[in-house]
Amino acid sequence: MSEAGSIRLTKALALLERLERGALPRVVANLDEFHPDAAEVLLGFSFHDVVLREGIDLKTREMLTVAMLSAMGTAPGQLEFHIRAAMNNDVTRSEIVEIILQTAVYAGVPAAMNAIFEAKKVFAEAAS
Amino acid sequence: MSEAGSIRLTKALALLERLERGALPRVVANLDEFHPDAAEVLLGFSFHDVVLREGIDLKTREMLTVAMLSAMGTAPGQLEFHIRAAMNNDVTRSEIVEIILQTAVYAGVPAAMNAIFEAKKVFAEAAS
Amino acid sequence: MSEAGSIRLTKALALLERLERGALPRVVANLDEFHPDAAEVLLGFSFHDVVLREGIDLKTREMLTVAMLSAMGTAPGQLEFHIRAAMNNDVTRSEIVEIILQTAVYAGVPAAMNAIFEAKKVFAEAAS
Amino acid sequence: MSEAGSIRLTKALALLERLERGALPRVVANLDEFHPDAAEVLLGFSFHDVVLREGIDLKTREMLTVAMLSAMGTAPGQLEFHIRAAMNNDVTRSEIVEIILQTAVYAGVPAAMNAIFEAKKVFAEAAS
């Protein structure tokens, strides 16, 4: 890994830790088992190159991510992760509800129903 | 149209007018030509039942809509409309840029390229 | 909930009961736990505003829903529900088979394979 | 082309002619220019192997196709073709309207708006 690469990954992983405290070892181990470059390629791009950019705060970025993943409907595990990450970064339960209801308008009611299923898992944890 | 229906549609159309000043006659005529109930069914649901709800402000809701439509990639005309509507409601050009770059992470680079195409049409109008 | 809202929801829930006898308490509890307005917003729109409209009978509407959900491929749980609902409303097993084979043409063979998986669960119940 | 292949294609093309009178030479020329086998592979499968099957009548099959293409939102040209084909096979304008409004429930309002755009082109022809 190049020196530049290493700083990029370090910053990306620091953001991952902000999204969900303690997720870092699990996420990195999962990617490293797949390929040693996967964390750098995927998280370096996602978190360092894009999500860490200025111009939109992290709370709003996580709201956008929840909206996109709910609308696309193809990554329920990632949607659950980002609902949790959103709530870890000041998005309220009420805001999650509103994002998901808005998904029904733009992507259809089944997309909203799927997102409700993921959100309720996160809400249940938060309540316990 | 029931009395309740009529209030619902009136409120929905008032929101449409906030999204793009002057769009109302064109949008409503388009839907009425299709079917007299279409405006009530589609805009009543979208705007009155969902987007007008409290809990997230209109600026943020338009950011979420731009994110969803960019990620889905199936409605470029609606995406162009909502980029314009977002900018009419205090979303900055810089924020549109950031939303679209974030789309590349969650929906792929071609989705971002398509959204850039629509955004540049709106930016060009705003600049002129 | 407004008086108009309440009639709308009541009619929507009566349709839900026609789709699957006994599903009402489970579906409503699921939505109420998410947010007290969710049933009204999502089921009021889906069932009262749209599916209960005249012009296409319920049997055909459920065939259309099975076709759409099979083709989209993003909501297997909802697809299973609507295959069951279709068969509860006079759609035959043979018609389900034909819809799913037609999905292979318009959305690809994997979409059909996914729908076959859901259909076989419903067929197995019906046979037992 | 094998003898069996030729009967299969002949039947497929006869169905194409029922979907839109006069479309056959244009559709076949388009596919033949791409590859001499394309008509057999694509139309043989679509029309002979699937749509010509018994169990659902052609009118209902075209309604299903309009529903699937509207929901998927990725093939506006094919959607326009099948709205026209549906209306050529006894689907009424009112039924097209209802299918498209139902699309809003299952695939979102933008999907319905896109389908309205295609439907209005076909309705305008029918009216002239």
Next chain:
Amino acid sequence: MSEAGSIRLTKALALLERLERGALPRVVANLDEFHPDAAEVLLGFSFHDVVLREGIDLKTREMLTVAMLSAMGTAPGQLEFHIRAAMNNDVTRSEIVEIILQTAVYAGVPAAMNAIFEAKKVFAEAAS
């Protein structure tokens, strides 16, 4: 089943056996339980009419299939099957990794993450 049909299915099933040794009885039983024609319609088209065509070798075709299913993200079970089928037909683990990283570019990072999940199941089997 016509004589021509029977040869077509026989060739399709021989390819299925090349994709995964021993999968044939399970796949055919699954389809036959759904409808006696399903194997002919779905596998005859997929494998005989298309994948068995000359012009691209089987190894490359399976790479293309893994790319398409990863990008679409709607058929994880089929994706797992085709990652295994690819590796049974000379696609290396390293090539699977590269296809999936390329998916991140064209369909987004969550699509790649989903594919990584399926690939790791297949890699674990191969390692044991």
Next chain:
Amino acid sequence: MSEAGSIRLTKALALLERLERGALPRVVANLDEFHPDAAEVLLGFSFHDVVLREGIDLKTREMLTVAMLSAMGTAPGQLEFHIRAAMNNDVTRSEIVEIILQTAVYAGVPAAMNAIFEAKKVFAEAAS
């Protein structure tokens, strides 16, 4: 732009030039007009971080990209670009045909029809 960034972008742009000779100024100008970082973020990731990786040769990578974009169906302009790029990198017309026919299996016949439309534009240029 950091030194590391500049090398990354330089390599990405060199690949772009291999994909389509002369496309570089147009693509970069398009992205720079949108935002000065867009070329680095989008092309740096796509081309430097992923497509330039070893393990799969460029010809095969372009075949995979054509397969993914055909199957997704949401970026016809990018599909046209990559069909041209594939043919500029030793993919034959016959291979493009086979990829697109294979798309019909995994993503449906309309996806293949859309890709045929784009391919024929590129084939026509190549023939003239």
